[in-house]
Amino acid sequence: MNGLFDLGGVDGLGPINASKQEPAFHAEWEKVVLTLFPALFRAGWFGLDSFRHGIETMDPVVYLTSPYYEHWLHTFETHGQRNGELDMDELDRRTAHFLAHPDAPLPEHASNKELVDFIDAASAGGVPPQRPTDNPIRFAVGDKVRLSHDAPRGHTRLARYVRGKVGTVSVHRGAFVYPDAAGNGLGDDPQHVYTILFDSAELWGEQAEPNTTTTFDVWDPYIEHVEQAVGANA
Amino acid sequence: MNSISRTPAEITARVKALESMLIEKGLVTTEMVDRMVEIYENEVGPQLGAKVIAKAWTDSDFRTRLIDDATEACKELGISGLQGEHMVALEDTDDVHHAVVCTLCSCYPWPVLGLPPNWYKEPQYRSRMIREPRSVLAEEFDYVVPETTEIRVWDSSSEVRYWVLPQRPAGTEGWSEEQLAALVTRDSMIGVAPVEAVS
Numbered sequence: 544m545n546g547l548f549d550l551g552g553v554d555g556l557g558p559i560n561a562s563k564q565e566p567a568f569h570a571e572w573e574k575v576v577l578t579l580f581p582a583l584f585r586a587g588w589f590g591l592d593s594f595r596h597g598i599e600t601m602d603p604v605v606y607l608t609s610p611y612y613e614h615w616l617h618t619f620e621t622h623g624q625r626n627g628e629l630d631m632d633e634l635d636r637r638t639a640h641f642l643a644h645p646d647a648p649l650p651e652h653a654s655n656k657e658l659v660d661f662i663d664a665a666s667a668g669g670v671p672p673q674r675p676t677d678n679p680i681r682f683a684v685g686d687k688v689r690l691s692h693d694a695p696r697g698h699t700r701l702a703r704y705v706r707g708k709v710g711t712v713s714v715h716r717g718a719f720v721y722p723d724a725a726g727n728g729l730g731d732d733p734q735h736v737y738t739i740l741f742d743s744a745e746l747w748g749e750q751a752e753p754n755t756t757t758t759f760d761v762w763d764p765y766i767e768h769v770e771q772a773v774g775a776n777a
Numbered sequence: 778m779n780s781i782s783r784t785p786a787e788i789t790a791r792v793k794a795l796e797s798m799l800i801e802k803g804l805v806t807t808e809m810v811d812r813m814v815e816i817y818e819n820e821v822g823p824q825l826g827a828k829v830i831a832k833a834w835t836d837s838d839f840r841t842r843l844i845d846d847a848t849e850a851c852k853e854l855g856i857s858g859l860q861g862e863h864m865v866a867l868e869d870t871d872d873v874h875h876a877v878v879c880t881l882c883s884c885y886p887w888p889v890l891g892l893p894p895n896w897y898k899e900p901q902y903r904s905r906m907i908r909e910p911r912s913v914l915a916e917e918f919d920y921v922v923p924e925t926t927e928i929r930v931w932d933s934s935s936e937v938r939y940w941v942l943p944q945r946p947a948g949t950e951g952w953s954e955e956q957l958a959a960l961v962t963r964d965s966m967i968g969v970a971p972v973e974a975v976s
Contacts, residue, residue, distance in 0.1 A: 567818045758929065
């Protein structure tokens with residue numbers, strides 16, 4: 544979707560507030576929100592791609608101005624409402640309760656070793672996004688390709704600043720879950736991923752900085768041949 | 778949509794309300810939160826990436842394996858996991874300097890760098906880094922890259938996670954891996970700072 548989160552190349556957003564050192568968490572609530580990512584992933588509320596799409600549907604003003612982890616809170620609520628797992632009236636009621644009584648205790652609950660073990664397994668083992676596919680590898684290193692002009696209304700990783708641009712295939716990365724399918728609830732639909740190298744002049748014209756380039760990763764359906772590499776098999 | 782930003786107190790209450798409902802559903806426990814925090818506050822952070830870089834600087838065979846397949850090379854040191862299932866280490870030279878960004882969200886190689894700093898996830902860096910990387914590095918990070926050096930910015934649009942193998946600073950001949958690792962910063966592995974020897 545052509546959302547405001549697609550920020551590559553946007554001007555006028557101001558200086559970067561860079562820090563040399565920074566704590567991992569800036570508030571206690573951030574710790575809970577970080578943990579709800581693996582917890583709700585485990586519960587099947589979303590995959591990685593639909594998690595991202597939930598953030599993309601946020602109100603753009605809030606997206607730009609809210610603390611980072613509030614984006615995650617928004618996608619949890621969106622998916623909980625979508626799948627019928629979260630009673631929003633009850634959430635509002637409890638929110639009012641904890642706003643009036645910030646020190647009110649959480650519900651008592653028993654330990655669950657399985658949940659703690661899941662955190663250890665996921666943090667160390669990851670959640671592999673690679674998937675096998677029988678699709679042919681259509682592109683070779685050195686091929687010139689043009690990125691699609693498409694502007695899907697659902698989730699995609701085809702950023703606006705690369706659409707319609709011509710770049711060079713620099714690496715084939717293997718086959719992965721396809722965001723345009725998985726992010727929209729349409730299954731994994733694995734596709735080959737390639738890293739495309741762009742000269743900055745292709746992206747920014749006369750305003751490009753000298754001697755700079757950008758690489759961007761694409762899934763097979765995002766690209767078409769402009770010219771095959773010399774010596775490559777057709 | 779509700780375009781009113783929540784106050785810190787409202788966010789705190791909202792998260793606690795959600796947490797209380799998910800506790801009752803059996804999907805999360807306070808022990809689970811404590812474990813996650815322990816990992817990303819104390820166990821997984823840029824000290825792990827620094828260890829990999831220092832080994833690459835002192836062991837050319839390992840360096841070759843790291844460039845060839847960073848995911849597998851890191852596993853040799855027991856480093857792997859969430860948001861780094863397919864990692865690529867980008868080797869800086871005199872001719873090419875690399876830097877990393879995620880323009881679409883906040884993708885970052887957690888197993889070697891930990892959780893990203895806020896500025897990396899915020900709109901200012903994400904919007905500008907691909908369009909004017911040379912200016913961003915010079916103006917925002919005091920890092921002037923020679924004009925003869927190409928700056929290549931890697932936008933993490935897929936699940937491939939990029940990070941930078943910076944150049945080893947001069948004056949560190951004969952240093953131990955531990956000494957070298959202490960020089961490697963988070964920013965140098967993002968590509969917004971060089972590694973500098975302490976004189």
